Structures are given as C-alpha cells and as structure tokens.
Amino acid sequence: MEFAYLTNIRRLVKPPLPFGYWGNGCVSLYAQISTKELVEQPLWKTVELIKKSKVNANDEYIRSYIDIQELHRGDGITAGxxxxxxxxxxxxxxxxxxxxxxxxxxxFPVTRQILGSFEPCFFLPYSAANGGKKDGFKVQVTLRKTAMPAFKKEMN
Incomplete structure (x- = not known):
C-alpha cells in the first residue's frame, strides 16, 4: 500500500515563493507500507514512516517533480x-x-481526485460555518462503495 500526501514547499523551494502568493505551493510525497503493517503496528510507527519520507522534500525534488508534471501534463498523472x-x-x-x-x-476539496488517489482523506479546518470553533478539525474521507456497509456498522 502506498500513501500519497501533499507537503508545503513554500519554505523549501529556492528562491522562496513570494509573500502573498495564494496559488498552489505543494508537491506530492509518498510513504510505502503493507496493509498488514498498517493494521497491526501502532499508529505512531506509521506516523514515523511519513515523517521519514518528508526528508525527500528539498529544492531538487521539488524542481524535478514540477518538471515531470510539466512534461506529462496531458497524460492525466495520478498517484497510481x-x-x-x-x-x-x-x-x-x-x-x-x-x-x-x-x-x-x-x-473543502472540489473533487476527491485532487490527489490522484483512490481513497483520499482530507483534514480540514473549522470555518465560519462552525461557529468559531478553534479546537479540533473536520475529516473528509472517501471510501469504496464496497466498504460502506462495514463503515456504517462500525459507526453505529
């Protein structure tokens, strides 16, 4: 199994993006783990794996990522x-x-395909519609249709 996630590049790219730039400022990174490991090991080990994968985020990786995206823009690149x-x-x-x-x-994301992944999960901030809540966050999860019965049972 592979996790794809976006990381902020604003402080990593040289020269840095200009102050006030509101366009995209992120690239995809990946962490690979077997489903068995994900289910059986403590969550902190998965978090450590993700943290270790972030060391790949440097100016060289970012520029290479952008070049590949530009070369294959019309190919519909996804995370896999x-x-x-x-x-x-x-x-x-x-x-x-x-x-x-x-x-x-x-x-919130306009499409679940924003990461090019099959089952994305978004951690979202509270916003004006949430009465000024500051603690916590919203989670948007996309599940396969076949996973919904088990999810509903678990939620009940």
Whole structure:
C-alpha cells in the first residue's frame, strides 16, 4: 500500500515563493507500507514512516517533480492505482483569507481526485460555518462503495 500526501514547499523551494502568493505551493510525497503493517503496528510507527519520507522534500525534488508534471501534463498523472491519499489543510490558510467579503463559510476539496488517489482523506479546518470553533478539525474521507456497509456498522 502506498500513501500519497501533499507537503508545503513554500519554505523549501529556492528562491522562496513570494509573500502573498495564494496559488498552489505543494508537491506530492509518498510513504510505502503493507496493509498488514498498517493494521497491526501502532499508529505512531506509521506516523514515523511519513515523517521519514518528508526528508525527500528539498529544492531538487521539488524542481524535478514540477518538471515531470510539466512534461506529462496531458497524460492525466495520478498517484497510481489503489493509492490511499491524505492531506492536511488545517494550516494552509484558506479558511482565514478574506478577499473583501469575509472569510469563507467552509473550505473543502472540489473533487476527491485532487490527489490522484483512490481513497483520499482530507483534514480540514473549522470555518465560519462552525461557529468559531478553534479546537479540533473536520475529516473528509472517501471510501469504496464496497466498504460502506462495514463503515456504517462500525459507526453505529
């Protein structure tokens, strides 16, 4: 199994992106783990694996990633078949930006295919629609249709 996730490049790319730039500032990184390991090992070990994969995020990797994306723009590049993607949007700043008409009511991805993965998971910040809650966050998970009965049973 492979996890795909996005990482912020704003402090890694040389020269840095200009202050006030609100476009995309992230690239995909990957951490590989077997399903058995994921299920059987403690969560902290999976977190450590992800942290270790972040050492690959440097200026050279970022420029190479951008070059490959540019070369294959029309090919519909994805993270691959059966990849579980996840990303944390809590600290991006989208939920607090004000272009003159107030903060957004909510922030969420327009498509589940944003990571090019099969079952993405998004950690999202609370927003104006959540009555000013600051502690915690929202989680958006995409599951296969075949997983829904077990998920519903677990939730009940």
């Amino acid at each position: 078949k059966e990849v579980s993607g996840f990303t944390d949007w809590r600290h991006i700043g989208h939920s607090s930006v004000d272009f003159g008409w107030g903060a957004p009511i909510t922030v």
